[in-house]
Amino acid sequence: PLIAVLNGPNLNLLGLREPEIYGIQTLDDLEAVCAEAAEPLGLAIDFRQTNGEGELITWVQECRGRAAGIIINPAGYSHTSVALMDALHAVDLPVIEVHLSNIFTREAFRHHSYISMAARGVICGLGFTGYRLALQAIADIVEQEA
Ligand code: DQA
Numbered sequence: 001p002l003i004a005v006l007n008g009p010n011l012n013l014l015g016l017r018e019p020e021i022y023g024i025q026t027l028d029d030l031e032a033v034c035a036e037a038a039e040p041l042g043l044a045i046d047f048r049q050t051n052g053e054g055e056l057i058t059w060v061q062e063c064r065g066r067a068a069g070i071i072i073n074p075a076g077y078s079h080t081s082v083a084l085m086d087a088l089h090a091v092d093l094p095v096i097e098v099h100l101s102n103i104f105t106r107e108a109f110r111h112h113s114y115i116s117m118a119a120r121g122v123i124c125g126l127g128f129t130g131y132r133l134a135l136q137a138i139a140d141i142v143e144q145e146a
Contacts, residue, residue, distance in 0.1 A: 008075035
């Protein structure tokens, strides 16, 4: 099964961006961690990042009939994007939302995510480990619902 691992705005700057919050590892390092975790689970991954809200929505739409599930870190759009939530509802696939940081220990505006309303589960605060756990969870969901 193919799993889309979609990353939103500013995650291209991982390693440079607020390293005290997001760590010193890069987006390429994150992709490598995901590829390594996916392989023994029998999952193929399509790992992507965009700064564009519209592009993220188009990618979600394109998952229909193509991917078995979606892991998404919507970054800043988590807290603003009704349109991205609508796309995730429309595509009708299992969705797991991941945040590297613990959004609940941060500013109040980060405590609400529109995307959570379209997600089976949400993982936050565990850094790259959150993506590995999300892959594990989606493998279980895909297997159980096959
Ligand atoms: C983030 C948390 C968001 O609040 C923030 O806007 C991000 C990254 C995270 O992975 O911790 O860009 O999604």
